Every structure is written in C-alpha cells, then in structure tokens.
Amino acid sequence: MARAKKIPSTTVSRLSVYVRALQKLRNEAVVTTSSEKLAEQVGLTAAQIRKDLAYFGQFGVPGRGYYVENLHNELAMILGINRRWEVALAGVGHLGYALLAYNGFKKQGFDVVVAFDKDPAKIGQTWEGVKIYDIAEARHVLPECGAEIGIIAVPAASAQEACDALVAGGLKSILSFAPGRIIVPPDVTVKRVELAMELEWLSYYATNIGERG
Amino acid sequence: MARAKKIPSTTVSRLSVYVRALQKLRNEAVVTTSSEKLAEQVGLTAAQIRKDLAYFGQFGVPGRGYYVENLHNELAMILGINRRWEVALAGVGHLGYALLAYNGFKKQGFDVVVAFDKDPAKIGQTWEGVKIYDIAEARHVLPECGAEIGIIAVPAASAQEACDALVAGGLKSILSFAPGRIIVPPDVTVKRVELAMELEWLSYYATNIGERG
DNA sequence: GGGAATATGTGAAAAAGTTATCAAATAACC
DNA sequence: GGTTATTTGATAACTTTTTCACATATTCCC
Ligand SMILES: NC(=O)c1ccc[n+]([C@@H]2O[C@H](COP(=O)([O-])OP(=O)(O)OC[C@H]3O[C@@H](n4cnc5c(N)ncnc54)[C@H](O)[C@@H]3O)[C@@H](O)[C@H]2O)c1
Ligand SMILES: NC(=O)c1ccc[n+]([C@@H]2O[C@H](COP(=O)([O-])OP(=O)(O)OC[C@H]3O[C@@H](n4cnc5c(N)ncnc54)[C@H](O)[C@@H]3O)[C@@H](O)[C@H]2O)c1
Numbered sequence: 001m002a003r004a005k006k007i008p009s010t011t012v013s014r015l016s017v018y019v020r021a022l023q024k025l026r027n028e029a030v031v032t033t034s035s036e037k038l039a040e041q042v043g044l045t046a047a048q049i050r051k052d053l054a055y056f057g058q059f060g061v062p063g064r065g066y067y068v069e070n071l072h073n074e075l076a077m078i079l080g081i082n083r084r085w086e087v088a089l090a091g092v093g094h095l096g097y098a099l100l101a102y103n104g105f106k107k108q109g110f111d112v113v114v115a116f117d118k119d120p121a122k123i124g125q126t127w128e129g130v131k132i133y134d135i136a137e138a139r140h141v142l143p144e145c146g147a148e149i150g151i152i153a154v155p156a157a158s159a160q161e162a163c164d165a166l167v168a169g170g171l172k173s174i175l176s177f178a179p180g181r182i183i184v185p186p187d188v189t190v191k192r193v194e195l196a197m198e199l200e201w202l203s204y205y206a207t208n209i210g211e212r213g
Numbered sequence: 214m215a216r217a218k219k220i221p222s223t224t225v226s227r228l229s230v231y232v233r234a235l236q237k238l239r240n241e242a243v244v245t246t247s248s249e250k251l252a253e254q255v256g257l258t259a260a261q262i263r264k265d266l267a268y269f270g271q272f273g274v275p276g277r278g279y280y281v282e283n284l285h286n287e288l289a290m291i292l293g294i295n296r297r298w299e300v301a302l303a304g305v306g307h308l309g310y311a312l313l314a315y316n317g318f319k320k321q322g323f324d325v326v327v328a329f330d331k332d333p334a335k336i337g338q339t340w341e342g343v344k345i346y347d348i349a350e351a352r353h354v355l356p357e358c359g360a361e362i363g364i365i366a367v368p369a370a371s372a373q374e375a376c377d378a379l380v381a382g383g384l385k386s387i388l389s390f391a392p393g394r395i396i397v398p399p400d401v402t403v404k405r406v407e408l409a410m411e412l413e414w415l416s417y418y419a420t421n422i423g424e425r426g
Numbered sequence: 427g428g429g430a431a432t433a434t435g436t437g438a439a440a441a442a443g444t445t446a447t448c449a450a451a452t453a454a455c456c
Numbered sequence: 457g458g459t460t461a462t463t464t465g466a467t468a469a470c471t472t473t474t475t476c477a478c479a480t481a482t483t484c485c486c
Contacts, residue, residue, distance in 0.1 A: 008473065016410040020392065033262050034433060043394060045474055046433090054435060061481040062434040079413050080420025087412075094311035101307045104369075104392070116330065149415055154315075165316045173415040176409075179233070179317070188416050191411050195388075196321045197229040198404050200292050201298075202386040204225050204364055205402050207293025214473060221443065247463065259463095260445050275464040278451040 011052045015079055017042050018049065022072040034065035081109055088147035088171065089115040090162040091154030092122055092132055095177055099151060100128045114145045116165070118158070135165050142169025152176040163190070225266045228288055228426070230255050231262065235285035247278035294322055301360035301384065302328040304367030305335055305345055308390055312364060313341045327358045329372070348378050355359040355382025365389040376403070 021041045025033055035046040035053075040047075053059055059074050060066045063142075076082040087105070100112055115150035116135040117123060125133045133141050150166040152159055152174060166174060167188055171194055173210050174190045176182055179197075184190055234254045238246055248259040248266075255262075266272055266284075272312040273279045289295040300318070302309055305328050312318075313325055330336060336347045346354050363371055363379040365387060365407035377389060380401055386402045389395060392410075397403055415418050 009414075010473075013379070013410060015417070016407075019413070020410075036433080045475070046280040047477095048473095050433095050435065057437070060434050061482065062480070063432045065433065075474075079394055080416040082398060085416060087414070091291060091341055094314045095308075098307035098311040105409060105412065108412070110409070110412050132224070137324055148419060149412065161463085171246055173419045175411055175415060189415060191415055193406065193408065193411060194229075195406065196318060196323070197226060198388055199298070199318065199321070199323050199362065200229045201222075202388060202404055203293040203298060204228070204291070206361060206386045208291075249463080258445065260447095261443095263463095263465065264444075271465070273464050274452065275450075276454085276462045278463065406437075 007055050012079075014044070014052055016047070016073055018052075019072060019075050019079065022068055022075070025068045026072060030068050031187060032065050032067055033059070033071075037065075057152075085110050085149055086113045086145065086147040087111060087149045087151060088113070088132070088138075088145070088169070089141060089151045090117075090135060090138070090166055091151065091152060091158075092117045092127065093153060093155075096151075096153035097127065097210070099153060100130055102149065110149070112151075114141060114147055115164070116141075118154075135162055138165040140169040142166070142171065147171065148173060151173045152178055152182075154178060156180050170186065214393055217392040218275060220268050224268060225292075227257070227261075227265055230257075231265075232285060232288045232292065232294070233279055235288065238281045239285060243281050245280055246280050246284075248273070248305055250278075252422065258301050283294070296322065298362055299326045299358065299360040300362045300364060301326070301351075301355060301358070301379065302343070302364045303330075303348060303351070303379055304371075305330045305340065306366060306368075307361060309364075310340065310367035312366060313343055317365075323362070325364075327354060329354075329375070331367075348375060352381040355379070355384065360384065361386060363387045365391055367391060369393050 006175055012112065015167045021038055035049045037047040038049055056078050057073075059071050073082065082123055087110050089099060089112050092100065096115070100115065105112070112130055115127070115130050115132045116138050117132050118135050122132050125132050148171065150171040150173070152162050152166070156163045156178045159180065160178060161183055162177070163174060163182045163184060167184060172188050174184070174188065176190055177195070216352065233250055248262045251262055252259040265375060269287075272284050272287050286295065300323050302312060302325050305313065309328070313328065318325070325343055328340070328343050328345045329351050330345050331348050335345050338345050361384065363384040364388070365375050365379070367375045369391045372389060373395055376387060376389070376395045376397060380397060385401050386399070387401065389403055389405045390408070392407055395403055
C-alpha cells in the first residue's frame, strides 16, 4: 500500500483507459489478456502499460499475461472506483440538466444525489429524482447528504462563487465546466474541462495540417 | 511560416490558455504585459511561456514585454481562431441540445450551423436556429454547408457509425463526447472528451490523498 | 520432470518536456 | 547621448516520461 514513487498524472489517466478496456473484455467473457493485446486494444505500447502497472505492484503472470477480472479489480481499487461516489451538481442549466439526465455516470459508480442552483424557479424542484437546493444552502445541505465530488456547471462569472459554496460544504474534489481558473484551498483538487480549448486544439491541427498524424 | 520543430501538444493547449488571458487583458484595456505577469495570471512559469512562444517566432520586445493586442492576434492566427469555424453536431440528445443552446462557442468563433440525428421525431426540425437532418444525409448535406469541425454527441454504441457519416461528409476534425475509441482514416483528427475518466481521475486523488498538491 | 514458448517486471537508454541561466536587445531616465 | 534597468530569446541543465531490451518467472506440452 505504501507506494514510494510519485505517480505521473498521465499514468492515472491511462489507468481509466485500461479499466474501460478490461470492462469490455470482461463483458466478452475473456479470461486473460496481455500487455501486448491490451496495448493494441487501447492504442498504446505494451511497455507503457507494463510501466504504468509497475507503479502499483505486480499483477501479471509471466508467460501467461493478466487475468482480466483480477486486473480490473485491482485497478478499480487503485482508482478508488470500487465503490459508489455521491456527486453534487452546481448549476442545473442546459449542461447541468444533461449531466443530471445522463445515466452513464451512475453506471460507473458516480451518482448525482443533490443539485444546487440560484434560480428561484428551479430551487425546491426535483428533476430526474434529484432535489434542487439553493446554492446558498450548500454548506448546510452537503455535509448531510454525503456527496464528496462536486460538478460546476454554472456560468463562468459565477464559477468561483459556486465553487466556494461547494468547498464550504466540505467538498474536496471538483470538476468544472466553466472556463477560467478557479481559486481553491490547497487541499481541494479541481479538474477543469474546457470545451472551447478542445475546439481550439482541433482548429490548430486543422490549420497546420501535417504536424500530426 | 515554415516551422522546423515539432510542436508539443501541450504547448498547443497552453496557447489557448494564453489567448484567453490576453483576451481578458485586452478587455481591461491593458496595453503591454510580460512573460512574468502572464505566468502569474495563468499559473505557469515565465520560462515556460517564452519557450512556448519561441516555437512560433519572436513576439516580444526586450526590456518591454509583449503588446497584448499584437500577441493575441499572433496566437489567434497560429491557433487558426482568427476566423469563424462552422461546426456540425451529430446527436441532438441531452448533451447535444446543451451544446446547441450554448452561445459560448459562437463567441469564440465556433458556430454550430447544422445538426444530425437518427430519431425521426427530431429530423426536419429546427432547434435554436439549427436544422436537424438525418445522419444518413450527412455525406450530402455537409459538403454544401461548409462545416469543417464535427461534434459527436450520440450514444457510445452509435459513435463509430456517426463518425463515419461525418467523415464521409468530408470532415477532418472531430470532437467526441462518446466514451471509447473511434477508428478514423489517418488524415482525420479526433479529440475525445471523456467525462467519466475525469471523474475517475478525481476519484484517484480523493482516494490517495497527499499524492498531489 | 524437463525443455520450449511466452510474457512479465525492471533497469538502462532515449526522448520529450520543463526550468534555470545569461548574453543581447530595447526602453526609460537623467 | 550615455547609463541603468528590464525583459526577451536562446542555450544549457535538469527532470520527467517513454521506449527499449532482456533476465526471470511461469505455463504448457511432451
Ligand atoms: N452548455 C454547453 O454546452 C457548455 C459547453 C461548454 C461549457 N459550458 C460551460 O458550462 C457552464 C454552464 O453552461 P450552461 O449552458 O449549462 O449554462 P446555463 O445558463 O444554461 O445554466 C447555468 C445555470 O447555473 C445557474 N446559476 C447561475 N449562477 C449560479 C450560482 N452562483 N450558483 C448556482 N447556480 C447558478 C443558473 O440559474 C442556471 O440554471 C458555463 O460555465 C459554460 O461556459 C457549457
Ligand atoms: N449527457 C451527458 O451529460 C453526457 C456526459 C458524458 C458523456 N456523454 C456522452 O455523450 C453522448 C450523448 O449523450 P446524451 O446524454 O446526449 O445521449 P442522448 O441519448 O440524450 O442523446 C443521443 C442522441 O443521439 C441520437 N442518435 C443515436 N444514434 C445516432 C446515430 N447513429 N446518428 C445520429 N444520431 C444518433 C439519438 O436520437 C439522440 O437524439 C453519449 O455518448 C454519452 O455517453 C453524455
């Protein structure tokens, strides 16, 4: 359990990729696989996969490969997804509603259990089985409902304010869809998803053809 | 124009960050800035910024710094966002509708001009001023409407099929929200946004406290 | 049980990316 | 106009990440 080395953030991201590939194999009733086969499946190199796994221990059988179910369970435990996570949503607008209505997260163990907004027309309602509270109540509501992860889907101008409310409620992990930096205490982790930046990335490679591929 | 070195993908992503920071400064009527000030603004090091810019040329004035407007224009040109991009949307479900209704992209020059779906109840309708066509018509509709970037917001099981349709319509740049790999010809660039993976990333750091921060 | 085949885990090499350093260039000031 | 203070751009040093290569462990099969 006591891991010496610092784990690269890219390795953590790839762990998710491996988990998904293993889920697929498990669904297909495949019992064993190898770093080589996995590499082909996910589009990476075998060495990369073995190196990533080596940060966390030894999961394979030389001459045989990996037992799909076993490796899946190990990686799920490492990622902390061998459990259910309760998620709080701030901002039930267009994007927020799409997230609420999406059942793909629940399938992966992420369950939106409470929502917050600022709009009086929405506060008090229940959408998709999730009750919407006033964001000002977050600091009181959150500690009671057990949510540990927050999602911010409010306009950029309100993002800092909404984030502060979630942090005041005790959340330490936040996924934000709002463009722009959010300031949080050092013990809070924020992951941003900036869709405009993804489009700009595509724009770059579309404009400068031949730099990739 | 003829750049010798290969540009790191991370540099391209940071270019977007710089552009946003410069936009902000321009709105505040700031005329000049420096790598040092920019670094503080975006949370990077000054050396990193100068290095990134150096891939593309010389934009600064020693002893003075950078002219905000000038640098913004240069970076916008490099990223290819000094123009309007027409975007095609495949899948007008919960997420697709949120994207359609979002005006933030248009502000950055990305304009959804056409949508595709498979659901007969949606085909033929016009939502948010955007007409929804049968995805099967994509190969005929796309060449006429000028869209160059595609966004995939269909269920994972249909993602490959929808992508094939967009590619058949001539698109070479695609942003996909569907989980899982999509196979495309080598001249097509796909950027995936996997929200479940972002949540798993948060789960990891929430589970293994103290590995970051 | 032994030998061939296979695929891991790991240390070393290579590549990529980031940070530090500094000479050269420019501006501001007197 | 010359001196000083800045800040760039480039190079060098360093760090991180990826790839390579192979000894080692295990299975499979005869
Ligand atoms: N819709 C998209 O497709 C899309 C795409 C990329 C990024 N985003 C980003 O996601 C965020 C949400 O986008 P949207 O389109 O859903 O916006 P929206 O305007 O549809 O919804 C925003 C919601 O947040 C609520 N809100 C506002 N201030 C609040 C506060 N302080 N606390 C709690 N709730 C508050 C509003 O009442 C509203 O319900 C924005 O930051 C946007 O930039 C959205
Ligand atoms: N909704 C979310 O918040 C969310 C979050 C993360 C990822 N995603 C992903 O985004 C995608 C869309 O999610 P959603 O919630 O909007 O789904 P949805 O079911 O609400 O909408 C899907 C839409 O795609 C259409 N469609 C199905 N097959 C098609 C095809 N072959 N061609 C064209 N259109 C087709 C459907 O008619 C429907 O309108 C999914 O892949 C999902 O995994 C969604």
